[in-house]
Amino acid sequence: MQGTVKILGIAGSLRRDSYNRAALAEAQKMAPEGMRIEIFSDLGAVPPYNQDAEKDTPKAVAALKEKVRASDGVLFVTPEYNYSVPGVLKNAIDWASRPYGDSAWEGKPVAVMGASVGMIGTARAQYHLRQMFVFLNMHALNRPEVMIANAAEKFDAQGNLTDEKTRDKIRDLLAALTTWTIRMKESQKVVIA
Template sequence: QPYRIAVLVGSLRKESHNRRLALALEKLAGERARFDYLRIDDIPLYNQDHDSDFPAQGTRLKNAIRQADAVLFVTAEYNRSIPGVLKNAIDTASRPYGDGAFDGKPAAVIGTSPGAAGTAMAQQHLRNVLVFVNLSVMAQPEAFLQYRDGLIEADGSVTNDGTRRFLQAYVDRFLDWVGTHAPR
């Protein structure tokens, strides 16, 4: 049985490099995993009043996370931090208090941007949040990928050999992590 990986991409843009990165990882995982790209663009802006009248989109998100063996965060960096749309999804799925969807699942973080630091600051901020919602976040390897035009094709093919090997090693380690932290 392939692992079911819930994927949260921290960018809504059609041509998102991070979405391509997620597709690349899916391709490199091959038969070992099934990636489920969770929709986050329609999650209402989190409002604590919703905790007693939870939005259907939030319930959908939580159910999809609960059904997964692990969660993979592939994030852009906005102003040296987590894109608001991703933080909104995490806040929603973490509520109501005591009924968060993330509790105890394995997870990993990766991201790409054209800047030299390749989303390092956003990823570090994200790790802070993910540890609090009690995800078991893989510590190593880290992956800060500087995006260059053409690095990943629309179907997720990685055009640079070194980058492909690096991402293969990352996904192999992630699936090992899932195997040891979400035994079925």
């Protein structure tokens, strides 16, 4: 694969001052050479999933699916609500996988990270996302893991990530995601003899 790896970044929070949205913005700035991260910022426009609406796909859903399909890979940045994935993120994942047989997620390389004010740093939400990746046939990057615990101590009032160890972990994740995406794309090429 030649050129720039195009990653779609999706933060699983609608909160304006979300640490996860801030972490995704920082990742976008830190993207290594050969990677470009586009942030999907319209998650709040995606309506609640309703199978009856699949025949007339809502515009926000069509936009999400188009962005996913145009990307080489995906980076989810998720908070953790009630030991799991936030409803708004699960809703978007469900919509982009429907109708059955028309999943935009199919075969996409994917990485996940998350920030939390707690000590576990979104570990349970990330685990639940990884379970979803199995059914969605997404190729999850296993390591490095980025679980930003005690996020209030690692971001300033403007949402800038100030913790250098966390910045290093994100850089490592992005470098690994670049390599992983290239490897997955190369393995999906069909050779005709």
